[in-house]
Amino acid sequence: MSLPASRSLPASRRLPAPRSLLTPRRLRRLPLNLAALAVLVTAAFPVYWMVVTAFKPTAEIQSATPAFLPLHPTLEHFSTAIHAPGFGGYWRNSLLVTLGAVLLSLVVALLAAYAVGRLRWRGRRAFLLLVFTAQMAPWEALLIPMYVIARDTDMLDSLSMLTLVYFMTTLPFTIVTLRGFLAAVPAELEEAAQVDGCTRAGAFRRITLPLLAPGLLATSLFGFITAWNEFAFANTLIIKNQDARTLPVWLSSFANVFGTDWGATMAAASLFMLPVLLVFLFLQNKVTTGMTAGAVKG
């Protein structure tokens, strides 16, 4: 438990850190820090328990008194999960669907964001309204018609249908976010390049696109998380061909795969979470600094 060096509010009450352990100030702040500790533990425990269970030997998982520390860590459950039938295929499917949807949505959204952010045309407001409405579309209510449409067009059990659905679910958000990033890059830069003899497309490619890179990255990573985690459509559109399933659907049926092998189930869940966690960490460091750097340059 860390001890507070200063209060954030109000800043004027900053005091030198006291040396003794039980100063009145610390005593007064004890309930607050205990509450913080309770929130911390409640939040982190389920994730901690997932990882710890994944590393514990089966005997320790199935003991009357749970072991709260992985005293005898083992990779046995990860091995079980990785060698489960179809494991590699589900990873491939998830990656294909997610990356396909994100790239498609990024290209399509970039075109639309440019039209909305840089050009003046009749119907622009109506188009924006459409995008904002689409962003709030109740996708869960479209499971049944999507299933019927996929069946009618022979797209059931196919990864391309799922890719298209994820493309559309992430597209409105991608347009809105890219429009915001585009607005942060002054149009004057492009105009200057055009005066210097660049074409409109050339000016965009050479001037705006590099400045937009952090925004493109951040947006696509958020899209990645959405598509990677999606369950409802993957569960509805892929029924017969089990090999075409994605990771969330496979993980949701762990009871059929691993039975009561909770070690392997938690190992599979940890592996599934790993890419998302890496994306989050990446977003926190690289992209935010990139964005501010871009803003200063602009």
Added chain:
Amino acid sequence: MPTDASPPLRTRIRPYLLIAPTLVGAAYLLLYPVARNLVISVQHFRLAELIRGGAPFVGFDNYTELLSDPKFWTVTARTLGWTALNTLLITGLGTLVALMLVRLGRRMRLAVMSALVLVWATPVIAATTVFQWLFQSRFGVVNWALDQLGLHGYHDYAWFAHSGATFSVLVLLVVWQSVPFAALTLYGGLTTIPGELYESARIDGASAWQTFRLVTVPVLRPLFALVTSLEVIWTFKCFAQIWVVSQGGPNGATTTLPVYAFQIAQNLHKYDLGSAASTLTVLILLAALVTTLRRMHRQEGAEA
């Protein structure tokens, strides 16, 4: 380059070419499914029609059938209760955590915020799987802890075999997953409140509660409205968690409207009734949203 008022055709149609892919995508993957859903909901569309086609139109028969089914009203009431309970818990706890965060020391705050981001980053299905393990009857850590606390009735208690228990676990799961967003958003709002406002409130002799009510709440009100409406939407249409944990069971105790619509279509092959239920779900969600926002608006009027 022409300087007159009408630019060349290429320039004039350029924006429409740029938005064309978006429009095509939205037409095929959003508008068409919405329209198809509405059409199916006024047809007789069962397994036979799914395979052979040629579904006949039956007017509002499906809607009449649903609305006269008491089960539909039970599910609707349960969905509203589920949404209200979750939203209250999420915004309430989110506010408390946000208020706590601004008062914490730097290191403790960083630790708590990291934990919240960790929860936020946890995929729905991973969280769902973990909660099933936490609440497992044998070797589940929750049952062990409750047993240790003297609640011996929870020794090997089967949470997912009891209606109320399954409902509670699902509420805990959704609240656990959603509080970080609410807390971090509200915390972001709190940090924008200038310190001088608190300073002057203190000088004027305001109590902590008065400061909260008269300084914090008014500044945060737009964010409160945003967070509340987002949580209403998210918990109302929540599907994956419920479907994976209980498929709406046991005995239909956790069947909310989205689950209900999907069950009718997927398990009973009554695509027509399922589509009608989906349409009603969206309408009820809109009504719930409007009611929530109007109530918040009215409170604002009363306090001002």
